[in-house]
Amino acid sequence: GGVGKTTLAQVVFNDREMEARFERRMWVSVTGTPNEKRILRSMLRNLGDMNVGDDCGELLRKINQYLLGKRFLLVLDDVW
Known part of the structure; x- marks a missing residue:
């Protein structure tokens, strides 16, 4: 920690070229024990879907629908 990895990732994530290159971009802060x-819920919220449920299979199906055939960037921040 403490060497600016998140800051660097934010600069790349928010770069106009990255916006143009990827149809979908998702920033997920994992903090703590990965769950x-x-x-998956955070990924869906990043994709604009606020109607997220509890079933992992359904969450994965929804994410697949949003991302199928699209170029996407997924940043998982604060992973230990």
């Missing part, structure tokens, strides 16, 4: 449902 699959929390990560």
